[in-house]
Amino acid sequence: MTSPTCLALPKIRFERGFLAGRARLVRDVVIPYQWEALNDRIPGAERSGTVSNFQIAAGEKQGEFYGYWFQDSDLAKWLEAASYRLATHPDAALEAELDGIIAIIAKAQQPDGYLDTYVQVKEPHMRWKNLFEYHELYIAGHFIEAGVAHFEATGKRSLLDVVAKLANMIERTFGTGAGQIPGYPGHEEIELALVKLARVTGEKRYAQLAAYFVNQRGQEPLYFEEEAKRLGFAKLPVYYHADRWDFQQAGRPVRNLVDPIGHSVRMMYLTTAMADLALTLPDESLRRACTTLWDNLTRYHLYLTGGVGSEWMGEKFAERYDLPNDRAYAESCAGIGLVFWARRMLDLQLRGQYGDVMERALYNNVLAGMALDGKTFFYVNPLEIRPHEAKRRYDMHYVKTQRVPWFGCACCPPNIARTLTSLGYYTHSVLSDGLAVHLYADCRLEATIAGQKTAVALHTDYPWDGAVRVEVSPAQPVTFTLRLRLPGWCTAPGARLNGQKVDLAAHTRDGYLYLAREWRAGDVVTLDFPMPIQRVRAHPAVHHDAGCVALQRGPMVFCFEQADNGPLLSQLRLPKTAALTARFDHDLLGGAVVIEGPAERVRASNEELYSTAEPAVSPATITAVPYCLWNNRGEGEMRVWIRES
Numbered sequence: 212m213t214s215p216t217c218l219a220l221p222k223i224r225f226e227r228g229f230l231a232g233r234a235r236l237v238r239d240v241v242i243p244y245q246w247e248a249l250n251d252r253i254p255g256a257e258r259s260g261t262v263s264n265f266q267i268a269a270g271e272k273q274g275e276f277y278g279y280w281f282q283d284s285d286l287a288k289w290l291e292a293a294s295y296r297l298a299t300h301p302d303a304a305l306e307a308e309l310d311g312i313i314a315i316i317a318k319a320q321q322p323d324g325y326l327d328t329y330v331q332v333k334e335p336h337m338r339w340k341n342l343f344e345y346h347e348l349y350i351a352g353h354f355i356e357a358g359v360a361h362f363e364a365t366g367k368r369s370l371l372d373v374v375a376k377l378a379n380m381i382e383r384t385f386g387t388g389a390g391q392i393p394g395y396p397g398h399e400e401i402e403l404a405l406v407k408l409a410r411v412t413g414e415k416r417y418a419q420l421a422a423y424f425v426n427q428r429g430q431e432p433l434y435f436e437e438e439a440k441r442l443g444f445a446k447l448p449v450y451y452h453a454d455r456w457d458f459q460q461a462g463r464p465v466r467n468l469v470d471p472i473g474h475s476v477r478m479m480y481l482t483t484a485m486a487d488l489a490l491t492l493p494d495e496s497l498r499r500a501c502t503t504l505w506d507n508l509t510r511y512h513l514y515l516t517g518g519v520g521s522e523w524m525g526e527k528f529a530e531r532y533d534l535p536n537d538r539a540y541a542e543s544c545a546g547i548g549l550v551f552w553a554r555r556m557l558d559l560q561l562r563g564q565y566g567d568v569m570e571r572a573l574y575n576n577v578l579a580g581m582a583l584d585g586k587t588f589f590y591v592n593p594l595e596i597r598p599h600e601a602k603r604r605y606d607m608h609y610v611k612t613q614r615v616p617w618f619g620c621a622c623c624p625p626n627i628a629r630t631l632t633s634l635g636y637y638t639h640s641v642l643s644d645g646l647a648v649h650l651y652a653d654c655r656l657e658a659t660i661a662g663q664k665t666a667v668a669l670h671t672d673y674p675w676d677g678a679v680r681v682e683v684s685p686a687q688p689v690t691f692t693l694r695l696r697l698p699g700w701c702t703a704p705g706a707r708l709n710g711q712k713v714d715l716a717a718h719t720r721d722g723y724l725y726l727a728r729e730w731r732a733g734d735v736v737t738l739d740f741p742m743p744i745q746r747v748r749a750h751p752a753v754h755h756d757a758g759c760v761a762l763q764r765g766p767m768v769f770c771f772e773q774a775d776n777g778p779l780l781s782q783l784r785l786p787k788t789a790a791l792t793a794r795f796d797h798d799l800l801g802g803a804v805v806i807e808g809p810a811e812r813v814r815a816s817n818e819e820l821y822s823t824a825e826p827a828v829s830p831a832t833i834t835a836v837p838y839c840l841w842n843n844r845g846e847g848e849m850r851v852w853i854r855e856s
Contacts, residue, residue, distance in 0.1 A: 220298045220363050221635035221656065228653035229674055230634060232801070233578065237631045238296050240585035245289050245625055246308065248617045256617035261286045262312065264328040268319035276332040279620055281346035281398070283328050286312070287353035288625035290370070291360045295632035298364035306365065313361070313370045316354075320373055324380030326354065339384060341442060343397040343435040343459065348424075351377055352401030359407045360633075371411075378408055382420050387427075394434045395424045397459055399477050402484030403551070406491055418491050425484055425497075429456075429463045450525030458525055466500045470507045474527045475520025475540070476622075479548025486555035498559055505556060507531075509568060515747060515761055515851065516579070516768050516838055517572030518592050520545045523609050532752040536595035536852060538607060543580030543590060543623040546572045547630050554637050557649060561640075563722015566649040567699040569637060573630075573650070574674060574766045578839035581627050583801055587614035588624045589842075594770075595850040613846050639667075645692035647723065651679050651738075663689035665730070674765045675795060675804050677701065677740030684732045692727040698740055700766060705739035740765070744791045744806055749852075759852035760785060762806055764793055768838045769806055773847030775834035780848045783833060784811040784856040799836070800843055806835040811856060 225231035247253050249261045260277030265286065267274045276282075290309065297306055320326045327347045330338050339347065351374075358374035361367065381401070387393050396402070405421035408414070427434075435456050439447065447455065456462035458473040460481050471478045482504055489497035511531035513519060518541025522529040526540055553569035556562070580589045591610055598612040617624065640647045641658045646665075651673040657666050665685040673679060683693065697704045697719060706713040706724055713736075718725050726736065742765040749756035762769040771780050791808035799805060812831040816824040833853070841849050 220295070221639070222658065223635035223638065223654055223656040224299065225634065225652055225654045228672060230650075230652040231654070233631050234634060236583075236585045237292070237628050238300055241581070241624075241628050242289070242293055242296055242305070242632075244586050245628060246293075248621070248624075249286055249289060253616055256615075257619045257621075259285060259617065259621060262315075264332065265312070265315050265319050268328040268331045269315045270318070271315065276329055280329040280344075281350060281622075283326075283350045284346065284353040285621050285625055286316075287350065287357045288622075288629050290357040291353070292625060292628035292632045294357065294360040294364040295629065298360075299632075299635075309361065309365075310367075310369070313373070317369065317373050320376065324376040324378075326351065326373070326377050339392055339394075341397075341438070342392075342394045343438055343461075346396075346398050348381070348396035349398040349400040351381060352396075352404035355401065355404035355408050359404075359411050360629075362411060374408070375412065378405065378417060378420070382416065385420070386423060393427065394438070395428050395461070397435070398474075399424075399460070399481040399484065403480060403487055406484065406487040409491070418488065421484060422488050422492060422494075425465055425481070425488060428465055428481075429461050429467070433461065435459065435461050450527070452524065454525070454527065458527060466496055468500065468504060470531065471504055471512055471519070471528050474525060475542060475545035476526065476548050478528065479519065479545055479552055483548065483551040483555050486552060486559055490555070490558055501556065501559065505552075505565075509564070513568070514539060514541055514576070514594060515571075515749075515763075516541065516575040516592065516594060517549065517568065518542075518546055518576040518594075519549055523591075523606070532750065532754075534749075534753050535755050536850065537593055537597065537601075537610075539591070539593045539595075540609070541576060541592040541594075543577060543588075543592060544626050546576035546580070546592070547626050550577060550630065550637065554649075557640065557647070561647055561694060561721060561723055563696050563699055566696045566722070570650055570698070570766045571768075573637070575768045575838050577627065577630060579841065580623055582614045583840070583843045587616055588618070588627070589614050590618055590620070590623045593849075594838075594852065597848050598846050613842060642692075642694075645694065645727075647694040647696075648681070649696050660685070661689050661691040663687055665689065673740075674767055677738075677742045677765060679738040679740070681736040681738065683730045683734045683736070685730055686732075688729050688731045690727075690729045692725055693730070693736070695724040695726070695736065695738060697722055697724055698766065700745070700763065701740040701742075703741055707737045709735055742793075744793055746855075756852050758854055760855045761852050762791070762835050764804060764806065767804070768851060769835035770838040770841050770849055770851045771833060771835050771853060772841055772844070772849050774844045775836065776831075778848060780850050781854070782813045783831060784813060784828075784854045785833065786811060786856050800840045803837055803840055806833075808833055810853075 225234050249259050251258050261282050264276050266272045355374040358370040362371040385392050402421040402424050405417045409417035451458045454473050460473050485497045486501045520540045521534050523540045549572045550569050553565045556565040576592055579592050593610050601607045601610045601612050638650045646660050651671055653671050655668045663685045668682040671679040745763045746760045747763050789808045793804050793806050795804050810831045810833040811828050814827045816827050
């Protein structure tokens with residue numbers, strides 16, 4: 212193996228404001244809290260068993276494996292989050308915790324490189340025998356990502372060496388050669404991780420292994436079909452209903468997929484890897500496939516909040532326009548996967564629509580998955596909830612009416628943590644000829660741009676306010692192109708360069724403002740993104756939202772909660788002529804913009820279940836809060852879409 216190169220993580224610090232607050236919460240509260248959860252030390256929380264499983268596999272304690280067959284991945288994602296935290300805020304105690312658990316992981320690894328505590332402890336005879344159900348390759352992918360992050364953050368090879376040994380073992384095991392297994396992951400993840408490993412080690416063979424997994428998927432004869440027969444499956448699990456092997460994106464070659472299909476997290480991780488490989492190999496056919504899938508996801512399958520995956524049975528995509536609100540799944544992990552994919556699409560082609568969706572998913576779906584205390588979480592993110600019904604109906608049993616301290620299947624909490632500790636990857640891109648800014652947050656970044664060390668500071672109260680000040684300070688004058696995303700939700704953006712108005716029509720391409728010039732220390736670009744309250748209406752084919760509107764301001768989708776509007780939110784109607792106002796409330800939910808205005812409440816005119824009488828209508832007022840902040844004031848009704856009169 213070539214010596215790995217310690218590529219510097221983005222040098223960026225979030226100084227103040229909305230995203231800085233979330234990053235600080237993860238740093239100070241979430242990471243230590245989740246370490247306690249992984250060690251089963253949170254009173255009242257579901258047991259994790261994850262650290263214990265590794266201790267058993269390493270021979271450091273006696274016991275039985277606990278949890279799901281993919282339990283190992285929770286620790287891997289936490290290790291990745293903790294590594295990113297060390298990169299920006301060194302912490303000797305945390306680093307020692309990582310050193311300790313990495314030593315246990317290395318001890319648990321088998322001599323040939325294999326690592327999966329479920330198989331090692333519980334079913335050693337099943338190694339690589341049940342790929343369509345077990346998550347051996349998925350777990351390997353998450354550990355590879357953690358190993359790369361840990362190496363880049365600390366320069367230590369301890370975990371990187373473990374995952375490289377694991378990847379080498381997988382490379383020997385899988386393929387179409389003599390004695391190899393011609394299979395692929397039941398749950399995609401290792402594909403995108405191998406691209407990261409190739410980048411940090413300089414070993415292109417890891418990217419080729421990722422390409423094998425992507426290209427082999429869905430080829431005839433279907434590997435999973437043959438495997439299921441060998442295992443004696445007379446009938447597939449119920450969540451394969453309607454999709455069969457398309458549930459795992461394995462019923463046809465990936466280039467033949469037109470709509471996102473099957474399990475939503477799997478789909479997002481697959482498309483992320485496809486975009487990675489389209490750029491890395493390069494592969495124009497994968498690029499075209501990504502574009503087709505992206506266009507159809509955003510046209511037919513995307514919730515207003517950036518959530519994806521509307522069907523609870525199998526956590527998967529449904530038919531086009533089938534986007535129910537109270538039964539929405541919109542898993543936090545799937546929203547995170549969409550953020551990953553959008554970011555990779557920006558690498559393929561700098562188009563504002565990719566940044567728009569990345570922003571929508573991050574600010575709404577992903578952030579809704581974690582409470583303001585950093586200690587309770589959502590797995591599922593509905594757009595409407597009536598707690599008494601959700602608790603009673605079996606077909607809504609997966610919808611939590613309040614965030615919980617941990618899950619038996621806890622994929623989402625550490626996934627949120629690793630995403631929010633790595634925000635620097637999503638805010639900007641350093642390009643060969645300049646810099647592109649994708650997300651706006653108060654921060655300061657340092658990068659080598661066009662060969663010159665350059666500091667770029669953003670000052671803003673985004674997403675509450677659309678004013679952004681960009682200060683460019685190269686060490687020496689340098690010529691490059693600064694690209695600034697003009698958010699798609701903004702209908703009348705403005706920009707000035709050193710006080711002079713910029714002609715946006717002449718300098719905008721694909722949703723980005725292009726400013727090519729010689730930059731000198733002290734140059735300033737000011738952006739103005741007016742944030743009026745917008746009424747959003749769904750396509751008429753989305754029957755769940757017929758006759759309703761949703762409120763949006765800037766990148767934030769708003770919702771109505773019982774805490775502000777009383778019960779029976781379905782009885783509220785918003786007149787088309789109602790004048791809505793927005794104000795910042797410093798005392799609400801840590802400080803947030805709220806939307807207020809006049810409305811109507813419809814009440815029954817009698818006690819009959821069905822009646823020919825006109826309902827009674829009385830005046831009311833409404834208050835809407837950002838969707839990402841809902842359920843931080845106790846249990847109650849919530850809805851995003853409100854009836855319009």
